[in-house]
Each structure stands twice: as structure tokens, then as C-alpha cells.
Amino acid sequence: MSATVQDAPAPAPAPERKPEPDRPSYLQQVLDSTTTTVVVAILIALGLAAVLVVAADAASQDALSYVFARPADFFEAAWNAIYETYSALFRGAIFDYQAEGARRIRPITETMVSSVPLILAGLGLGIGFRSGLFNIGAQGQVLVGAAAAAYLGFTLDLPVVAHVVVACLGAVVAGGIWAGIAGFLKARTGASEVIVTIMLNSIALYLVSYLLTTAVLRQPGSTRPITPPVGENAMMPLLLGSQFRLHAGFLVALLAAVGVWWLMERSTLGFRFRAVGANQDAARTAGINVQRVFVSVMLVAGGLAGLGGAMQILGTDRTFQAGSAGSIGFDAITVALLGRSRPLGTVLAALLFGALRAGSPLMQTAAGTPIDLVLVIQAVIVLLIAAPPLVRELSVIHWAATLFGYDRKKAAA
């Protein structure tokens, strides 16, 4: 008998679970960032932008050359530059206290108009993020949606309401199919949705650019790659009369936000989306068809992005060209991340980006601050939000976030 028993095993809790909990996925970490960190990120971005404003301001540069002799001069000049920039931004984006009458509220309506496509595309991306799909393809989905809406808008001639509804539905279908390609490829072959959607962005751009040179989209008799204007009945109705550009698309976007909230929080489909996003293995074991969820998520996300594209044409532009989508699809990624992929957060983030977009022209003309400053603000926000593991280690953010009641341990839990 060669075996010696030193001691029989105690029925103690066995070391079964993995010693270290799995690190949450990158996406999960981004989505878990708290409201406080988001707010702090925005404030820091505005602060950094202020430094750039001062650095670019001629008066401040002059005052800086003798800052040790008369520091007050420098601070006065710097303050003036910052004040002028941000007050112009405010007047351009929210409330123009220097204007007369109804024009004073025009800036806020412009902000709302700019935010409409961002809200819709951002909502779609948020659904993808929460379902574990990193859809980078909103740009292409917006573009095909806009193209479809424009095509249905100028080829058909339908009665009031019907026309705009048909054009919007066409955009939803086009965007949905475009994103659905990526979902289908992921489900069938495991192809990375990141790569496929990026490629589809390029394909969408060159496809519509080509179609704009053919009779399909190009205005007859024109040589410019631009569509004819859509019919009167295909335009979104204006909400505040012809003085303002604010159109019913804003209400559509808000309704879509409520709809997405219901989808994700209350519907069985959204339950499956979230389950797949949080733990694919457990979802599969619970009888959820993960492949089908991939496709469904992309269809819904693409549909929303396509609708966002439609709003750009049917709400404001009226004609479609290759540049119609601007950078909506890419800004929407930031919007969705900034809004932590929740509907309310997405709406607020889209309004912030809409405000930056609406306010920047006045900032340039009134304060002489380069319009690129807005891009810097956006970029810094992206950096602070989208690199959570990096950012959480930056002590300045910690320090600032703690001031605002951010608790690292609570956030980690």
C-alpha cells in the first residue's frame, strides 16, 4: 500500500471560479463609464479648448510676451478670448441675446435640426454596442438611407403624408439591408462586423457617387452629381413656420428614442439583444439563437441610421449628393458612446454635438476662433470617453471626477 493519506479533504468551498474575474470587454468598459465621467470629460474638453483659444489669440500672445511685467494684461486678454469664443458658441447654438424677436431662439432650433440625424444614427449604433456588435458602418447606412429617400422623393408623386412616409420607409429598408449584410456575414461566416461595416462605408460612398453620375440619381440635364429636389409632399413638415428650419424629424427622432428604450428594456427581442451582448455562451445555453440576433441587431441599427439619412434630405437638404451624409455616421459613434448607448444619453449627446455644429460658424465669424476648435473639442471628448482603461489611470481625471462625486470603487463594482 503505497498511498498515504495526509488529510481527507475538507468540504470547504473549492477554488472553482477563475481566480481573476474576466476583464469586461473593451466595449463593456466604455459603456460602463458613469455619467460623472462623461460630464467630466466634456468639461475637460472645453477646458483644453480654452487653452487652445488663448494660444491662438493674437492679443493674448502679445500680452504673454510681457506677462511677468504686467500679468493682469495677459489674463485679461486670455479671458476676453475665451469669453468671446464661448459666448459666440452659445449665441450660435442656444440663444442669441443680441438678436431681435423670434430670431433670438433660432440658434436652439438649429441645434435641434443638426441633432436629428445624429440621434437616429446614434440610437442604432447604441443598440449594436449593447448587443456586442461594434458597428462602424453608420456612415454607409446613413448614405444609402439618404439616397433611397431622395430617390423615392423625386421619382414618386404621392399625396401628402403618404409620400414622406414612403420615402422614410424606403430609407429604413435601405439602411437596414446595408447593415444587414454585415450582420448576415457575421452570423454565417463569423466575419468581423468592424471590418465589414468599414468596407461597406466605402462601397456605399462609391456606389452613390457612381449612381449620381447616371440617370438613376442625377438631375436630368445637369452635369453636376446631384439629384433633383424631392417633391413638396416628401418634405418633413416644418414645426415653427418658415422662419425656422426645425422640422417634424426632431419629433420622429424623439419617438425613435422612446421606441428604442422600449425595445431594449421591455421587449423580448431587446432582452435577447442584451443577453447576447453580455454573455453569448449563456445566451446560447438559454436557447437564444445568437446568429439570428446578430442579423436582427444590424437590421434595426441600419434601419435607424438609414432613417437618419432620410432626415438630412427630407428635413433640410432637399437634394442629395455624395457629401450629404457629411460625417454624421462617424459623429454618431461618438454620440452613442458619449450617451453610453442609452436612448436618453444618446439624445443629450446628439444635442451637444448638434450645438457644437450649429454654434461653430458664429464662433468663427464673431470671435475669430477657427471652426476647427469644435473638432478639437469633439476629439478630446472621444479620447476621454473611448479610452476608459487609459483615462481611468489619469490622475487628473480621477481628481476631477472625485470632486464631482465619482467613486472609483463603485464604478469598478
Add this chain to the structure above:
Amino acid sequence: MRLELQGITKRFGSLVANDGIDLTFEPGQIHALLGENGAGKSTMMNVLYGLYQPDAGQIVVDGQPRTFAGPGDAMAAGIGMVHQHFMLIPVFTVAENVVLGHEPVVGGSLIDLAEARRRVKAISDRFGFAVDPDALVEDLPVGVQQRVEIIKALSRDAQVLILDEPTAVLTPQETDELIGIMRQLKDAGTSIVFITHKLREVRAVADTISVIRRGKVVGTASPESSEVELASLMVGRSVSLAVEKPAAEPGEATFQVRDLTVLDVHGNAVVDGVSFDVHRGEILAIAGVQGNGQTELTETILGLDTPTAGQLLLDGVDLGGKKVHEVIEAGVGFVPEDRSSDGLIASFSIAENLILDMHRSAPFARAGSLSPARVAENAAHRVDEFDIRVRSVQDAVSTLSGGNQQKVVLAREMSRPLRLFVASQPTRGLDVGSIEFVHKRIVAERDNGTPVVIVSTELDEVLALADRIAVMYRGKIIGIVEGGQTADRDVLGLMMAGVPLEQAREQAAGHHTALAAADAVAQAEEGAGPAPTTDEEGTA
């Protein structure tokens, strides 16, 4: 080089992964560490390799206490490790992989690839590895990649080589070759720490065997020990796990498995012609050392795997090839082996987890819309019924302890009318109180008239629960015996080592193990008076 671990303790939160481990690795010996998955082997090796810092205890090299802040320190001290999952760069050549991290340099900054090749060739020739230094690692078979890992360790003058589950990825032929390599290395004076849960290999190659269970070294054995002794040590012995259960009243056999065969991705039969019946009101336990096809069997029942051949008849309907949700809707309750990865969604609330596989249907959903009120109401009931300790059912399930998490899984799977209940490792990682509760619920489900299948690698659990016991070995059912008082540990242990039933009975009759003898003594004492059933707590 003589390497000692003295009283190594490593905790993760409340979990004690290593509990006062004392081990000595003598030079020129193959020392096998035997234990089930999760017994704490890997944690211990990670402590030894400097990846974890021990909470107590020390590592002693040739009489000198050492601390390893990282793998670099461990390597410098002459410890090499071959991980279960290779740490190789697939697009690099063998030579590049071997020198990675300590590249020979010429002219100040250029890698001396000729020198790298020479090093690989020297080691390869010395041991007859036949590895081409210029081959790309991704082009090599798994067995050769493993040799590259070994060369990598040897090229850094490793005197102690840790092999973590080295045969898990190898074919039988490659395993034989590896055993040959291990013997050669040993003859050359290298000590080898061989981590595994495969009994045959241990007996074939080890000089010393230490068995680890629940974070402790529970015994040492020589390679002459029989497999049944090793198996008993590994899965443990009489812990007081008795479940008071009335005798089974089996009804008709409503779940019938017929010639079930499942192939893995490489085309090997992981479940090989398995047939058994489960009757209503009966618990069939599937015993066996881990990795003998039990996981694949249960996953095939649930529809996660597709059978290559054979049938899974539930009330006469074949479940084979059906989708998971169809199997669930057919009335199959399933407790997966690994609750944290397959049973629960950590970030979801307790209430949501309690309806995870029932979220489509009434009463929780109508016309695609979930009713939060009903979901919460259901959660309140289940939490009550299963005595799940929660602050709020809206808290994330990850805030619960392991025992309470398992109760959530169990509560969910038992909260609908079942026609078959399948549970894999239902009490893995649970404390005694939770184990008892889970066992009671499983017996209650049986008494409802549900056929129950339990898969467990813990012999104690099998003996406590089973009305009949099927032993699985290499994908086959090697025999089915009656459970309860008549079940013989030695027979089961032999069967778990692959000895067919009749032979096992003969061998067991003539050769009782020390463990069985100890059991007999304990039982006699228990009969005489209130003997300590868990005497180990006194000695620990």
C-alpha cells in the same frame, strides 16, 4: 536544483485557491501533480512562476528562500514553464520564437539569427526533437509546437520544467512521444513538474505523485499505486454528504439514449455509442474522471452539439438535432457545468436571470413585450422558495455568492414543468450548506416523477444522489451499477480508470484499498456512536 514550496497559500477574495501547500521537487525526478480541474494546480504553478504573489508561505530554491516578482525572476532562477495554451507567435520561425525576449545580438542591434538557429539545433539534436529552426510555428503540428516551447525553456537553462496539462492537446501518438521526451530530460538531470488529471499518463511516467484537491495536497503516492487509489484520492472520500432520500419509485423509462455518438472538430468520437435509459422518478448519475465525454453528452442533450449518430428519445420524440429552445420547450431543465460562463449573465439582474430561458412566453411576455411586474413577482417567489439570499432581485446576479448563484440557476430550471432534468456538476464550488440544499431539491424533483440525470466527477456526490450510476470512460459508458448502499467505491474507482464492470468487481473483491478500509472503519465508528464524520477538520 531542489525546489520547495513551503506553506503556500493564495486567496482570491474569500476563495482559498491554495491552502498551505507543501511540496518538494527533487532534481532529476518527474513529479506529477494530479487533481481535477479547479483543484488549485494552476494557481500554484502561477505562484511558482511568479505570476501570482502568495499570501503566505515561501518558495525555496536549493535551500535559499526566493521571491519571484514575475516570470523573469522565475526563469532566472532556472524555472521554465510550458503553458497549456502555447505562448508562441505563429508567424515567427521556431528560432525567432525560441530567442524571443533574450535575442542574441550582432553589431550592436541586429538579431543574430544564425546564433538563434544554432541554439535551437543544439537542443533539438541533443534530445532528438527533429525541429526545423526555420519552420514557421503556425505550420507545425501541435505536438511539435509543444517541443518548441520545451526548447524555449531549455534554452534559458531551465532546471525545473513545469508542464501544465501538456497532453490535453495531443493525440495518443504525440503523447507517447512527449513521454519519451520527458524521460530523456529527466535522464539529463532536469526535474519535471507534470500537471495533469489523466491517471494513465501519471502512472506511466511519474516518479512521485502528489494529489491536490480543493487547494490542498491531500496525499502523495508512488507510481505503483493502482489507478483506483489515485482516482479515489482525486475525487475524495467519505465527506458527510448523505442525503436523506426515500427509496426511488421508478416509473417507465421516458428518456432513452440510443447509440449516441458525437464527434469533436477533429473527428474524434468524444461520445462513443452511448446508450442508457432514465426512468421517471429516478436519478441516474454519470460518474467519471473529467474529460471523458460527459460535457459533450449533456451539451448534446440540450442541443448545443449535434449528434453524429444515435437518438435521444424523450417520451418517444428524438431530441437529436433540435435547437436549444425547442429542447427547453420540450420540458428539459438544464444546469450547465460552468454556471458563470453558461448559466448566468453576470451583468443581468437576478430577476432577469431567473427568466433567461423563459423570456419568450407567458406569463413573462405577451406579444413580444416583457412584463417587468411579472418578472419581479416571479423572482420574489423563486428567491423565497429557494432561499436565495439577496438584497434586491434587481441587483446584478454577480453580486451573489457562488452558492446563491447556483440556486438562481436551479430555481430557474426547476420553475417550469419538467419532463427531464439534467444537471452537470450541480454543486461544484459550493459550501456544504448549499450542497445539501441543492441535493434536496434534486431529490425533490425526482420525487415529482421527473427523470433526472446528474453528471458529477465527485464520487461522494454520485453516491449520495444516485439511484443508478453509469460510469463514463473515454466517451463510452463502461458499465451501469445500482446506487445506494450496494455501490462499491472500489468498483466505481476501477471503472473510472477504464476497467470493465465484471473485472472491476473481481479486482475490488481481492484488493481493497486503504481508502475503502478507512471508510469501513469510519462507518463502524459511526455505528458505535457520534463519531466525527469530518475528522479532517480537526487535523487541518
